[in-house]
Amino acid sequence: xxxxxxxxxxxxxxxxxxxxxxxxxxxxxxxxxxxxxxxxxxxxxxxxxxxxxxxxxxxxxxxxxxxxxxxxxxxxxxxxxxxxxxxxxxxxxxxxxxxxxxxxxxxxxxxxxxxxxxxxxxxxxxxxxxxxxxxxxxxxxxxxxxxxxx
Amino acid sequence: xxxxxxxxxxxxxxxxxxxxxxxxxxxxxxxxxxxxxxxxxxxxxxxxxxxxxxxxxxxxxxxxxxxxxxxxxxxxxxxxxxxxxxxxxxxxxxxxxxxxxxxxxxxxxxxxxxxxxxxxxxxxxxxxxxxxxxxxxxxxxxxxxxxxxxxxxxxxxx
Numbered sequence: 001x002x003x004x005x006x007x008x009x010x011x012x013x014x015x016x017x018x019x020x021x022x023x024x025x026x027x028x029x030x031x032x033x034x035x036x037x038x039x040x041x042x043x044x045x046x047x048x049x050x051x052x053x054x055x056x057x058x059x060x061x062x063x064x065x066x067x068x069x070x071x072x073x074x075x076x077x078x079x080x081x082x083x084x085x086x087x088x089x090x091x092x093x094x095x096x097x098x099x100x101x102x103x104x105x106x107x108x109x110x111x112x113x114x115x116x117x118x119x120x121x122x123x124x125x126x127x128x129x130x131x132x133x134x135x136x137x138x139x140x141x142x143x144x145x146x147x148x149x150x
Numbered sequence: 151x152x153x154x155x156x157x158x159x160x161x162x163x164x165x166x167x168x169x170x171x172x173x174x175x176x177x178x179x180x181x182x183x184x185x186x187x188x189x190x191x192x193x194x195x196x197x198x199x200x201x202x203x204x205x206x207x208x209x210x211x212x213x214x215x216x217x218x219x220x221x222x223x224x225x226x227x228x229x230x231x232x233x234x235x236x237x238x239x240x241x242x243x244x245x246x247x248x249x250x251x252x253x254x255x256x257x258x259x260x261x262x263x264x265x266x267x268x269x270x271x272x273x274x275x276x277x278x279x280x281x282x283x284x285x286x287x288x289x290x291x292x293x294x295x296x297x298x299x300x301x302x303x304x305x306x307x308x
Contacts, residue, residue, distance in 0.1 A: 018303050022296075028166050029173025036200045046193045053194065057177050139163070146162035147155045 013079050020072025023065050024142070030061035031105065031135045038112065038128025041121070048116075051124045055112035058131065063109060066102050073098060090144040097141035104134035157219050164211025169299070171205035172247075172292055174198070175254075179279065179288065186276035188269060191261035198258060202251070209244050213237070231307040236298050243294035250287030253278060 009017070037054040041047040073094065081087065111127035114120065178194050178201075185191065216236065220228045227233070257278035264272050278284055 014303050018300065021303070022299065025166055025169035025299075026173050029170030030177060032170055032200065032204070033174040033177050033197055036197050037194075040196050049190060049193045050197075053181055053197075056181070061173070061177060139166075142163055142166050143159045146159035147151055149151060149155075 010079075013076060016072050016075035016079060018072075020069055020076055023068030023070075023072055024138070027062055027065035027069050028135065028138055028142075030057050030065055031131050031138075034058045034062065034108075034112070035128050035132045035135060038124050038131070041124075047121055047124070048119060051112065051116040051119070051121075054124070054127070055109065055116040058105065058109040058112055062105060066105060070098055070102070088148065089150055090148045093144040094141055097137040101134040101137050101141075104130050104137075108134065154219070154222055157215050157222060160211060161215035161219055164208045164215060165299075165302075166208070167204045168208030168212055169295060171201040171208060172295060174201035174204070175251075175288060176292070179254075179285065182279045184276060184280045186271040186273060188261040188265040188272050188275055191258055191275055191279065192265040195258045195262055198254070202255075205247065205251070209240075209247075213240055216240075226308070232301050232305045235306075236301050239294050239298045239301065243291045243298065246287045246294065247291035250284045250291060253282070253284035253287070257284070 034054040034057040037050040037057070041050050077091070081091070108127045108131040111123050111130065115124035115127055174197060178198055182191055182194060216233075217228060220226050220230070220233045257275050261272060261275045264275075
């Protein structure tokens, strides 16, 4: 399996792979920042600021990055697998975490938006936990994309 | 899974930690752009602490597992042009990032100290969280990291 990623790919695969990986990296960084901000509040003044920071990070960075990652994944998939019916396990993990994580990110962003507007610390914490679950799933996806288990 | 699969996955996870940390710092810099509020900066210092841990783990992981991989995989050698380019770019990116991080860290600690003492604004903080030398270091480091990613994917000359 090491040969697949480490070997030379056709040139036409490189740009979609670059977009997919870069989008995923920005997504992971943005969601990590949002999670820390939501779950690591000390004072009430901090809370308002960090809730707003977390919401804006998810809305303006994480969600656009998710779309770049997803578009890149579809593009590289169409080139690498085309019309193949039997996908390897790591592709299944990738699709599952992409779609499931995207849904969790959307829910977390909505919760963060409401929490930020109405100063609800419980909802902000829920948003942080939901986003942390998505983040954990994406870490598993990164491992699967690199190690490519059968 | 073979050993090389694990090395590759740890190399890639380290790269995600490294770039993820850079993204965290970018989000902080943009959200604090031009602020002179010591309490605003102090609030976000906890987020930056996570970024600092991630960048340390990611930087070390990428170079250790990357070099290991270039030795372990038969198709590549450590003296391949694109591998040497990646190592040089990595060293430059880490050094520039370290310099920028130190300037931002110093300003952040100053903001925390002032905020705790009840001082609400600071021109030093405002200067650092604008188009400062720290920002220039961060931009340069980020550009180099994107170049590493391009080098890793395109593998020029391989």
